[in-house]
Amino acid sequence: MAIPIESSPPPGWEREGIDGLLGLFPPGRLSEIVGPRSSGSSSLLLALIARITTSGSQGGGQVAFVDGMDALDPASAATAGADLSALLWVKCGGRLRVGLSAADLLVRCPGFALVVLDLDELGPMPASAHVRLQRAVEGTDTILITRSARHREGSPASLILATRRLAPHWMGLRPLTRLAGLRSEVSIFRSRSSHASREGRWTLDWTL
Amino acid sequence: MTRIACLLIMNEPAGNEPAGNEPARPALLQVALAHSPRVEDAGAGLIYLDASGLEGLFGDESRLAARLRDAAAAVDVEIRVGIAESRIAALAAARLGSGVTIVERGGDAAYLAPAPLSLLDLPEETATRLSRWGLRTLGELAALPTAGLFERLGGDGVRLQRLGRGEDPRPLVSWRPGPLFEESAALEWGIETLEPVVERLRELAARVCARLGAAGLAADGFEWTCRLGDGRAHEGALTPAVPITDADSVGGLLRLALEARPPRGVVEALTFRARPVRFAPAQESLTDRSRPAPRLLTATLNRLVALVGADAIGAPALLDTHRPDAVVLAGYSSEPSAPRRDSRPPIPLKGVSQHPPSPLGGEGRVRGDTLALRRLRPAPPASVTMASGRPVAVRSARLAGRIVAGVGPWRVSGEWWSPHPWLQDEWDVELADGTLCRLAHDGSAWRLEGIYD
Numbered sequence: 030m031a032i033p034i035e036s037s038p039p040p041g042w043e044r045e046g047i048d049g050l051l052g053l054f055p056p057g058r059l060s061e062i063v064g065p066r067s068s069g070s071s072s073l074l075l076a077l078i079a080r081i082t083t084s085g086s087q088g089g090g091q092v093a094f095v096d097g098m099d100a101l102d103p104a105s106a107a108t109a110g111a112d113l114s115a116l117l118w119v120k121c122g123g124r125l126r127v128g129l130s131a132a133d134l135l136v137r138c139p140g141f142a143l144v145v146l147d148l149d150e151l152g153p154m155p156a157s158a159h160v161r162l163q164r165a166v167e168g169t170d171t172i173l174i175t176r177s178a179r180h181r182e183g184s185p186a187s188l189i190l191a192t193r194r195l196a197p198h199w200m201g202l203r204p205l206t207r208l209a210g211l212r213s214e215v216s217i218f219r220s221r222s223s224h225a226s227r228e229g230r231w232t233l234d235w236t237l
Numbered sequence: 238m239t240r241i242a243c244l245l246i247m248n249e250p251a252g253n254e255p256a257g258n259e260p261a262r263p264a265l266l267q268v269a270l271a272h273s274p275r276v277e278d279a280g281a282g283l284i285y286l287d288a289s290g291l292e293g294l295f296g297d298e299s300r301l302a303a304r305l306r307d308a309a310a311a312v313d314v315e316i317r318v319g320i321a322e323s324r325i326a327a328l329a330a331a332r333l334g335s336g337v338t339i340v341e342r343g344g345d346a347a348y349l350a351p352a353p354l355s356l357l358d359l360p361e362e363t364a365t366r367l368s369r370w371g372l373r374t375l376g377e378l379a380a381l382p383t384a385g386l387f388e389r390l391g392g393d394g395v396r397l398q399r400l401g402r403g404e405d406p407r408p409l410v411s412w413r414p415g416p417l418f419e420e421s422a423a424l425e426w427g428i429e430t431l432e433p434v435v436e437r438l439r440e441l442a443a444r445v446c447a448r449l450g451a452a453g454l455a456a457d458g459f460e461w462t463c464r465l466g467d468g469r470a471h472e473g474a475l476t477p478a479v480p481i482t483d484a485d486s487v488g489g490l491l492r493l494a495l496e497a498r499p500p501r502g503v504v505e506a507l508t509f510r511a512r513p514v515r516f517a518p519a520q521e522s523l524t525d526r527s528r529p530a531p532r533l534l535t536a537t538l539n540r541l542v543a544l545v546g547a548d549a550i551g552a553p554a555l556l557d558t559h560r561p562d563a564v565v566l567a568g569y570s571s572e573p574s575a576p577r578r579d580s581r582p583p584i585p586l587k588g589v590s591q592h593p594p595s596p597l598g599g600e601g602r603v604r605g606d607t608l609a610l611r612r613l614r615p616a617p618p619a620s621v622t623m624a625s626g627r628p629v630a631v632r633s634a635r636l637a638g639r640i641v642a643g644v645g646p647w648r649v650s651g652e653w654w655s656p657h658p659w660l661q662d663e664w665d666v667e668l669a670d671g672t673l674c675r676l677a678h679d680g681s682a683w684r685l686e687g688i689y690d
Contacts, residue, residue: 047606064690066636067673071609071690079606091528091571100611102687103553103564109607113553117569119541120549130544138537140529140571149611170527194671197642205644208665211608211673211689235608237689 050215050231051077054172055187055222059163063180064192069213070176071100072109072235073192074145077174079110081142090142093117093135097128097148117141125151129158136165136173146175153181160185180218189218195232210236238342240289240298240320241409243327244269244305246282248315264312266412272305278412285324287409302337321345323405329356345403350376357397363390375401416452419510420444427466427503434463434504435495439488441509446484449511455480456511459487466503473498478538478570479531480514486532493539528571538569559651560659561677561686562612609690610675616684619676628664631676633685638668646678665689 054060054077064070082089089112094101099120103113119135121128125148132146146162148154154175163185166173180189193216198209217229246261265284269276272295275287288301295301302318309316319330321340329352330338340348349356352375354367366389372378379401386394399405420441428434438461449456457480463471475494481487529537541550551566619633630639645664652658663686664676673689 066688067671067690069608069690071611072606075609076606098611099614100687101553102562102610102612103555104562105607105609106553107555109609113555114567114570116552118551118553118566119545121545122549127544131541134537134540134544138529138533140527140534142527197667197673199642199644201644205642207644207647208673208689235606237608 047076047233048080050233051080053188053190053217053220053222053229054174056170056172057167058173058187058222059159059166059185060172060174060188060190061180061184061186062174062176062190062192063178063218064176064213065178065194067197067211068192068194069211069215069233069235070192071147072211072213073190073215073233074147074174074176075106075109075111077172078106078116078143078145081172082112082115083110089115091115091117091140092143093119093141093145095119095121095128095131095135095144095146097121097125097146097151098123100147100149123151125154129154129162132162132173132175133165136162136169136171139169139171141171143172143174146173148175148177150178153177153179153184156181156183159183186219187221189220191216191218198234198236208237210234238289238322239287240322240342241324241327242273242286242288242298242302242305243319243321243324243331244284244286244309245317245319245328245331246284246314247317248313261312261314265309265314265316267414268305268308268312268314270412270414271308272301275409276412277409283328285327285409288320298339299337302339306337321348321403323400323403324407324409325349325356325400325405326403332356346379349401349403350374350379352376354378357400359397363393363397366390415513416448417510418445418448418454418456418513419508421506421508423506424504427505429503431495431499434500434507435492437507438491438495438509439484441507442487442491443484445509445511446482446487449482449513452513454513454515455482456487457514458512459491460510460512461491462508463500463504464506464508465500466505469502471500471502471504475539477531477535478568479535481531481535483532486535489536490539493543497543531571534571559649561649561661562614610687611690612687613685616677616686619683619685621676621678621683628666628676631666631668631674631683631685635685636668636672636674636688638670638672640666641669642667645676 062070062073078092082092092115094116096118099122101118107113119131121131128146128148132144135141135144162173193214195212195214197211199205200207200209212232212234215231215233244265246265266276266278269284269286273286273288273291277285279285288298291301295304298320302320305318306316317331317334318337319327319334321327321330322342322345326340326345326349329349330340333352354372354375356375378398381398383395383398386398422437422441458474458476460474465471473494475490477490552569553564554567556563556565613635617634619631621628622630628640628643631637643664643666646662648662650660661677661679666676667673675686677684677686
C-alpha cells in the first residue's frame with residue numbers, strides 16, 4: 030500500500046518527538062537543566078512550559094517561572110505555544126537570594142504543575158538551597174526545575190539533563206540570509222528517578 | 238396626587254455615558270435618598286424622587302427644590318430640578334427650565350404641549366415617522382386620534398401619546414444602596430505598636446468576612462483607615478488575586494500589608510471595609526490539572542510582591558506592536574483563561590504518570606520546538622567592529638568575541654506616525670565560541686539584544 034509522503038517521518042525521527050524527552054521530568058522531585066549559552070536549554074524549558082500550559086480540555090496547568098536574570102522572552106514562549114495567561118513570571122533582577130526565596134514560596138503553594146527557577150549565570154546555587162527546594166517539593170505534584178549554566182557537585186536533583194550546542198542552521202548559501210535554528214544535544218547527566226532512563230542522548234533541532 | 242421631582246445633573250456628560258461611569262451620580266443618589274424614601278436611578282444623569290407628602294418635613298415644593306440644589310452643590314454636583322405630577326413633565330421642567338421649575342398641579346399636559354418630541358427619547362424609526370407626519374411637539378402628538386395612532390404604531394404609539402399628555406402610569410422603580418460591608422472600632426486608649434493594631438483590624442476583618450459569607454458574597458478589595466492621635470489618617474488597601482471571604486486569608490494579608498507600611502503615630506480609631514462582589518466558584522473538572530487554591534495563591538502572591546515588588550510579578554502579556562520586547566505584566570489569576578482564539582490545538586503532554594519511560598530508549602534525533610531568545614534587560618551597549626559592511630567582532634559587558642557568521646541587517650521599525658517612532662537594524666551572529674546572539678543598531682549605537690538558547 031502506498032504511503033502518502035506527508036505522513037512519512039524523516040528517517041530517524043520518532044513519533045513521540047520531544048514529548049518523550051519532556052516526559053522524563055518527575056513530579057515531586059527536583060530536576061536540573063545545565064548548559065552553557067546557546068545550548069538549547071531555554072528552548073527545552075519553553076517546550077515544556079508550552080505543553081503544560083496547553084494540556085487539558087479547559088486549559089492547562091499553571092506554571093511559575095522565577096527568572097533570575099529577567100531574561101524570559103514572552104514572545105518566544107508564545108511562539109513555542111505557551112499560554113501566557115497560565116504563566117506566573119517572577120522577575121528577580123539578578124538577585125540570587127531573591128530567586129531562591131521566590132522559588133521556595135512557590136513550591137510550597139500547591140497547584141502549580143511546574144515551577145522553574147532560571148538562574149542562568151547566577152548559579153550555581155548553594156547546596157543548602159538545593160536541599161531545601163528538594164524537601165519542599167517532595168510529596169507534591171509539582172515539577173521543579175532549576176536551569177543554570179554550570180553544574181554544582183553534590184546537587185540532590187533526581188534528574189540532571191545537560192545540554193550542548195552542536196551547530197546553528199542558516200538559511201541561504203553565500204551570503205547567508207537568515208538564522209533558521211539550532212541543533213543541540215541533550216543528555217542525561219544523572220538520573221535517580223525510576224521513571225526515566227539512566228542514560229540517554231537526544232539530538233534536537235530548534236527552529237526560529 | 239403623586240408629585241415627582243426630577244434631578245438633572247448639569248456638570249456631568251449626561252446622555253451617552255454608560256451607567257455607572259458618572260462619579261457624581263452615586264453622591265446625588267444619596268442626596269435624593271436623604272430627602273425621599275422613594276428614589277429612582279434613571280441613568281444618564283437623571284434621578285427621580287417621590288416628592289409627595291414632604292411638605293411637613295421641608296416645606297412647600299420650592300423649598301424642597303432649593304434644599305435639593307443646595308445639598309447637591311455641597312457634593313459638587315450642579316443640578317436642575319423639575320417637579321410635576323408625572324415623570325415626563327418633571328423631566329421637561331428640568332430640561333427646558335432653568336434652575337428650579339415647578340409645574341402646577343393638573344398642569345402637566347399644558348406644560349408638555351409645546352415641548353419637543355425629542356423629550357420622549359424615541360427610537361430612530363419612530364422619530365422619523367412622526368417627523369414625516371409633520372409632528373414637532375408633544376401637544377401635536379397628544380392631539381392625534383388614539384385609534385388611528387394605534388393602527389399605525391401599535392401599542393407603542395398609544396403609550397407615547399399618553400406620555401405626551403402627561404399620563405405616566407409606571408411607578409417609580411426604587412433604588413436602594415448596596416449593603417455597606419464596613420466595621421469600625423474606637424479604641425479606649427491609643428495604640429502605638431503595630432501588633433495590637435493588626436489584631437484589632439483582624440477582628441474587624443473577621444466580622445466583615447462573616448457578613449460577606451452570610452450574604453453569599455466575596456470581596457475583591459479591602460480598605461482600612463486608622464485615625465491617628467494628631468488628627469491625620471493612615472489609609473491602606475489590598476487587592477487579593479481572587480475574590481475571597483476567608484477571614485484567615487484576609488488577616489494574613491492585612492498583617493503583611495501593615496508590616497510593609499505601618500501607621501506612623503498613635504492609632505485611636507479603626508475602620509475596615511470590603512468591596513463586595515458576587516463570586517461564583519468555578520466547577521473543577523476531573524480531567525483538568527489542579528490549580529493553586531485561591532487562599533494560598535493570594536498569600537503567596539502577596540509574599541512575592543513583598544519580595545520582588547509589585548511591578549516584577551504577573552502574567553506576561555504581549556502588546557499589539559512589532560516593537561521588540563513589547564510586553565507588560567498583567568495581573569495573574571489561576572482561573573481558567575478564555576479559550577484561545579488561535580486555531581492551534583492543545584499540545585498533549587505525555588506526562589510521566591501517564592506513560593512509561595521514553596520509548597526512544599534514551600537515544601534518538603527528535604524535532605525540537607521554537608528556538609528561544611534570552612533577552613538581556615536592559616540591553617547592554619556593545620562595541621562592534623565592522624569590515625566590508627558586516628560585523629566581525631563584538632565586545633560588551635556580557636560577552637565578547639570574534640564573529641564567525643552573521644546575517645543581517647534586518648530592519649524593524651514602527652510607530653513612525655507617533656511622537657515616539659522606533660527603528661533598528663538587527664543582526665543574528667555566531668561568535669567563535671559558538672554563542673548565537675542578536676545585535677541591534679538603532680542608527681547611533683549597538684546593543685546586545687539577547688542570546689539564542
